[in-house]
Amino acid sequence: MALSKHKLGELIETCDVRNFDDRLTLDDVRGISTGKEFIKTKADMDGVSLSSYKVVDTGEFAYVADTSRRGEKVALSFNKSAQSYLISSIYTVFRVSRKDLILSDYLFVFFNRPEFDRYARFNSWGSAREAFSWEDMCDIDIELPDLATQQKYVDIYNAMVANQQSYEHGLEDLKLVCDSYFDDAKRKNTVLLRTLIESVDIRNSDNAYSDKDVKGITNNKEFAQTKADISAVDLSKFKIVQPKHFAYNSRTDGRDMLVLALNRTEQTFIVTFNYNVFKVKDSKNDIIDPEYLYAFFKRLEFDRKVRFHSWGSSQELLSWDNLCDFEIPAPDFYELHSIAQIMKSYIERKEINEQLKAQIKNLCPILIRGSLEEGKL
Numbered sequence: 001m002a003l004s005k006h007k008l009g010e011l012i013e014t015c016d017v018r019n020f021d022d023r024l025t026l027d028d029v030r031g032i033s034t035g036k037e038f039i040k041t042k043a044d045m046d047g048v049s050l051s052s053y054k055v056v057d058t059g060e061f062a063y064v065a066d067t068s069r070r071g072e073k074v075a076l077s078f079n080k081s082a083q084s085y086l087i088s089s090i091y092t093v094f095r096v097s098r099k100d101l102i103l104s105d106y107l108f109v110f111f112n113r114p115e116f117d118r119y120a121r122f123n124s125w126g127s128a129r130e131a132f133s134w135e136d137m138c139d140i141d142i143e144l145p146d147l148a149t150q151q152k153y154v155d156i157y158n159a160m161v162a163n164q165q166s167y168e169h170g171l172e173d174l175k176l177v178c179d180s181y182f183d184d185a186k187r188k189n190t191v192l193l194r195t196l197i198e199s200v201d202i203r204n205s206d207n208a209y210s211d212k213d214v215k216g217i218t219n220n221k222e223f224a225q226t227k228a229d230i231s232a233v234d235l236s237k238f239k240i241v242q243p244k245h246f247a248y249n250s251r252t253d254g255r256d257m258l259v260l261a262l263n264r265t266e267q268t269f270i271v272t273f274n275y276n277v278f279k280v281k282d283s284k285n286d287i288i289d290p291e292y293l294y295a296f297f298k299r300l301e302f303d304r305k306v307r308f309h310s311w312g313s314s315q316e317l318l319s320w321d322n323l324c325d326f327e328i329p330a331p332d333f334y335e336l337h338s339i340a341q342i343m344k345s346y347i348e349r350k351e352i353n354e355q356l357k358a359q360i361k362n363l364c365p366i367l368i369r370g371s372l373e374e375g376k377l
Helices: 105-109 114-122 134-138 147-185 290-297 300-308 320-324 331-377
Strands: 004-007 012-015 030-032 037-039 054-056 061-063 077-080 084-087 092-096 140-143 190-192 197-198 215-217 223-225 239-241 245-250 261-263 269-272 273-279 328-329
Touching: 012 054, 012 147, 037 215, 054 061, 061 105, 077 105, 092 105, 092 134, 105 147, 105 331, 134 245, 140 331, 147 331, 190 197, 215 261, 215 269, 215 273, 239 245, 239 300, 245 290, 261 290, 261 300, 273 290, 273 320, 290 328, 290 331
Parallel strands: none
Antiparallel strands: 004 140, 012 092, 030 037, 054 084, 061 077, 061 092, 190 328, 197 273, 215 223, 239 269, 245 261, 245 273
């Protein structure tokens, strides 16, 4: 059975349906991630008219032509839900026009491969901004097996995604337990953070830690390998973060949250001297679990309070003293230990969930290659 060869432009067509009748609302507005997902928009939508926004119906794709500053990936997604979405008018919406030749799900697996991201970045052009145009998209060469073979490999992909999403759904239930506890406990006994934590300022003065040990902090409140160029940076001034110690960036402008993380590993590493490092007081080690504090810091309510208490002119900051003045529920030991363990389980399962997503993405090239090999038989 021979494979059929096509230009992608022969198989897809653009869609340009606008929200002129305002049938879709702010709740339907989405952004597009480089993880190939529709996500809740992070844009400030206050006062924005949605009538010019594009509608992405079920079975349609959308992508962002601008590829610069996206980590060498293309922001593209496929609407498999029963819900229609609204996206910015500068995005491109398209759908499969030759359903007799290619399945929409199969095309999405094709887009999910790292090879597609590399191709799109290599063929992006521009000066201030690099873009992967619709014409370039249509110029992609694609080989296709018959529809039955495509469906076979799409079924494998969809089964793995369904398992991952089921796991993810249970994951959010754990976080809901923690949030519900704090909402109830804050109406009871509370204590100031300053009674539980203390600042730590140990520097890498002997350069015992190198550039491989430098960490940054993500918006998900996790430590990650720094992306900054530190080749010419003096690391002797950097602060040491030992296991079970916290670090945070006091600058909060441009963010709706506090960039903070807990060192949950057994390793010691360093962070920029601009960060604040702190720990649970030695005298409180038998009373307070760092995981409990971390659960408190991970809440959206905490981030909202951080923004409210941040001050400054050119930069808004949450000072160490302001953080210490925050109140936190003071549970008994049993409650504290339970919440800490639930949060620890949530974080560990969240990491597993991200690994599952990565495995599914890594499977996409194998599925496409397998379908092509079978299509040749």
